Amino acid sequence: MRAPHAAAVRAVYARLLEGYGPQGWWPAETPFEVMVGAILTQNAAWANVERAIARLRAAGLLAPEALAALPPEAIAPHIRPAGYFNVKARRLAAYCRWYLAAGGLEGLARRPTEALRRALLAVHGVGPETADDILLYAFGRPVFVIDAYTRRIFSRLGLAEAGWGYERLRAWFEAALEPDPDLFGEYHALIVRHAKAACRKRPACAGCVLRGDCSTGAGA
Template sequence: MTRTAEDFSPGRARLMALYEDLLALYGAQSWWPADSPFEVAVGAILTQNTNWSNVERALERLKAAEALGCEAILAMDVARLAELIRPAGYYNLKAQRLRNLCRYLSEMGGLQGLRALSCAQAREGLLGVKGVGPETADDILLFALDRPVFVIDAYTRRLLRRQGLARGDEPYEVLRQGFEQALPADVRLFKEYHALIVEHAKRACRKRADCAVCGLSEHCLRLEVE
C-alpha cells in the first residue's frame, strides 16, 4: 500500500513493540540531561541544528557566568550572550531566540505560569514565540513541564522510515498526533521513547546506517546502509 502524506496510524502494538526493542537494546535513559526545568528550556533552543555536546559546552559557559536564568539573560547585552553560547553554533540567532523565550516566560510568570495553563494553551503560547517551532515547543512541554506531548525530530523520522512505519516526510503534526493517539498519555513513556530513539540514531541509525551494530533489523528496510 502506498502511504499518503497524511497517513500515519501504525497502531499501539507496533509502536510499543518498537519501544520495547529499543529499551531492551539500550536500557532506560532517564533523559533530558539538565539540572532544572529552565535549563531544559534553554537547551531546547540551543540544540537547534547542533549536537548535544555543543549544547553542554554552551550551558556550562552560561553557568560559569551566572547567566543561566531568565532575568540574567534578559539583563545581559545580546552580544555578550551570543559569545557565551558560541559553542552551540548560530549563536547570534540563538541569543535572540533565547531572549524572546525569556521575555515570554517573564510575562507569563515563568515556567510555573505555563504549568497553570492547559497543554494546548501552553503549546500555543510557546509557538507564538519567534524562533520556537513545534519540536522546540514540544521539547519544553515534555521535558520541562511534564506534559504528555510526543516530540518528533529528524531521528524519529529516519527510524520510522527505515522501519516501514512512515514515509518520513509527513507533516510534523501528523506524526505527533499519530504517536499520541496510539500510545497511552504517559509522560515517562514519551520521555524514554524519545531518548531511546536519539540513542539508537547515535549508535546505529545514522544518516548512513550501520546495520552491523543495529538490533532492529527484523523490520528494517535497510535504506542508506553502510
C-alpha cells in the same frame, strides 16, 4: 480504541529499551535549563550545547532574570560553542522576556497543554520540536517530540511515510501510546540513541536491535 499501528510502535519501544537501557533524559538540573538547552540544541551537537550551558552557568547567567536583562549581543559570546550564537542569543533573550512576562514556571504550568503549546510556538524562534521538547521535558506534558531521527527510523522500518509532516507524525505516535510523559520522554531519547548508534545516515543494520522488524534492514 487503540490505533492499528499501536502494537508495532510499542514493540519498537520495547526492543529499543531492551537494547539500550533507560537513557535518563533530559540531561538538565532544572526545568529552565531544559528550556535553554532546547533552544541551544537547534542545529547543534549536544556536547556543544553542554559547553554553552556550562559557560552560562559559570557567568551566573543560567537564570531567566539574568538573560532577560541583557541585550542579545551580550549573551552571544557566552553561547558561542552552540553555534549560530547571534541568532540563538536573540532567541534566548526573547524567550526569557516572554517567560517572565507569562509568570515563569508557575504561571505557565497552570496553562492547559494545547494553550501552552500555542503560546510557545508564538515565541520568536520556537518551532514545533523546540516547543515539544519544552512541553515534555520541562513541563512534563504528554507531547511526543518529532525530529529528523524519528522520521528516518520509522520510515526505514516501514511504519511511517518519510513525507509526513511534523503534526501528522506526532499525532500518529500519540494515538499509539498511553499519554505518559515518562514513556514519551524515554522513547524520544531511545530514538536519538538508536539513530546515533545504528540507524545513521548510512545505517549499520548488522546487529541492529530492530532488524527483525525492519523492512530496510531485512534487505540489507
